Amino acid sequence: MKKSKAENDEVLSDEFLRQLMGVGEVDIVVGLPTHNNAATIGPVIEAIQGGLLAFFPRERAVIINADGGSRDGTPDLVVNAAIDDVGRGSKIYALRTLHAISTEYASTPARGTALRAILAAAELLRAKACIILSPESTQLKADSIASLLRPIYSEGFDLVLPTYARHRFDGLLLTNLLYPMTRALYGLRIREPHALDFAFSGKLGDQFLSQNPWDDETARAGSESRFTLSAIAGGYRICQSFLGNREHIERRTADLVPALRQTVAPLFSFVHSTAPVWRGRLGSELIPTTGPDREFTREPLRINRKRLLGMFVSGVAELESIFRSILTVPTLERLQEIARLDEAQFCYSEELWVKTVYEFAAAYHKSVISRDHILQALAPLFRGRALTFLLQNNQGSSDDVVNNIETLCLEFERLKPYLLEKMEL
C-alpha cells in the first residue's frame, strides 16, 4: 500500500519540522533511535562526529535523534554534543556545520515509528545517504561510519548491512533461523538480515517509506527486518561492511518473543508476498563484503542449559494442542521423541529444525490460528534448537561453528521444495 507524502509528513511534529527547515537540504542523515540510552550514547555520538569529520568533511550532514520518551536526558546529550569537541581532540576541523536535532515521536519506545520519522525527515531534507545506528553500538569507531556510508556515497550501493565479530552464542536467532532462511529463499548470504546499524541510499529510503504498511502494528514492529527484505525483493544493490566487535548484551527470557515478532514475523510475511521472487532461485551466492564475512569470539559465557531444555520440554508437552494445528504429525512426533531425551543425548537435528520452521512459515501464511500465537509457539522450540547449537559448538573452534552454521544453511536450501509444498505454492 503506497503512502502519500502528506501521510508520512504527519509523523513529523510542527516543532520537528521547524528544526528540519532550519537545517535545510543535506547530503547525509544520521538517524539515532533512542530510549533511555544516556549510558551508551556518548561513544556512538563520538564515532559519528569523528567519522563525518574525517571521511565526509565536505558533506552537509545532520544527526536526527528520534526519541521514545527518554527520562535520562538522552536527547539533550545528542543535541548538545558539539562538533568542535571532536575537532579539538583530533586536530581536524569541520568545514560544514554538523547539525544535531531531536524529536520525541512518542512517550513510549517503538523502533518502527522512530525509523519512519527518520525516513520522513531524510526524504524532506533530500538526503543522498542515510545511516541508522543503534544507541547501544558502543563498539562503533569513526571508521565504522565510513565503512557503512562509503559504499552508498561513492560506490552506488543502495543498502549496506553490517557484519560483526560476535560471541559464538550471541545472535542465535540470526544464526539458526534468520540468516539461513533468508539465504535459502533469496539466494543472498546476508549475515545480519535484522540490522540495527546500517546505511542506505535516499532512493531506497523513499521507496520503503512510501510502501511499508506503517499503520499495521505488526509491520511497524519489524521495520528493520522489513527494510532489508524489501531491498532484497526489490533487487537493490546490497553489500556488507565489517564493523568490529559487537558487545554481548544480556537478555531476559521475556525478550525472545518480541525478538521473534520483530524478525521472524516480517520474514514469514515476506515468504508469501515475495514468492515469485524466490520460488525459482537455487543455491546462494556471496554478496560484496568489506572486511571479514563473520568472526566468532569465545570468551566464557554462562548459559543456563538446564533451563533451556526445561522450557523446550514443557513447551512441547503443554502446547501440543496448538502444535497439532501448525505442525505435521511426523514432525510433532519427532519433537515429542526428543523431548524425552536427557541433556547429554539431546539433539534437535538440522533437518527437523528446518522442517519445523518451514511448517511454521506455512501455518503463518495460512493463518491456521492467530499469527501472533504461531510466533509465540515457536519460542519454546527455538530454545530447543538453541540448546542443540550450544551443545554442538561448546568445545569446537570458530571454524567448527562456521561449518555447523553452513551445514544448517545447506539444509535450509535443500528443503526449500518442502516449504513450497507446505505453502501449496
Place this chain on the structure above:
Amino acid sequence: MRDMIVSELTQAIQQFSRGFAHILPRIIVMAVIALVGWLAAYLARALLRSILRLIKFDRLSESAGASVLLTKAGLPQATELLSQLGFAITWMVFILLGVSVLGILGVQELITNLFQFLPRLFAGLLIIFVGLLTASFFSRATLLAAVNANLPSPRLLSTAVRAILIVFVLSMFFEELGVGEQTMLLAFGIAFGAAMLGLAIAFGAGGRNLAQRFLESRLSPDNDDDGRKDEFSPL
C-alpha cells in the same frame, strides 16, 4: 325416543360434517404451506451448507473450540449442525404459518410469542459462538504466555481463563433468552467471586514464596522473572 336419538345423532353428524367441511380447506392449505415450507427449508439447508463450507466455517469452529464440544456431545460438526438447524427453523416457521391458518384460539398468540422469541434465540446463539471463539483465543494466549514465561501449571491457568469466560458467556446467553436471568447472574457472580477468592488465598498462603519472587521480579528492574538471566541474546 328412538326418533329423538336418531335426530340428535343426525344433527351431530351434520354439525361435524359442516365443521369438517369448513376446516378441510384450511387443513389442505396448511398441508400445502407445510409442503412448500419443506421445500424452502430444504433449499435453505443446501444454501446455508454451501455458504458455510465456502467460508470454511468448520475450521473457524475448530479454532473456537466448538468442534471439540460438539464431538463430545455426539453432535455433527458445526456446518452440518447449523444447516440442520436452518432447515428445522425454516420448516417450523412455515408449519406455524400453516397452523395459524386453522384459526385455533390461543394458537395465534403462541405463534406470535414464538416469532418474537426467534431473534433472541439467534442473538443468543451468536453470543455463544463469539463467546467460544473469544474464550478459545484468550485461553490460548494465556497458555502461550505462561509457557514462554516459564510459569508453573500453564494449562491450569489456560483452562481457568477458558472456564471463566464460558461461564460468563453462558450467563449472557441465558440473559438474552430471558431464562433464569437472576439465577444465572447470581450463579456467575458467586462462581467468579469464589474462584478469585480461592486463587487469592492459594497464591497468598500456599505460594507465599512464589508470590514474593514474582513481586520481586516485577518490581525490581535488575531481576528476571526467576532472578536469573538466560544470558544468550537472540539477536
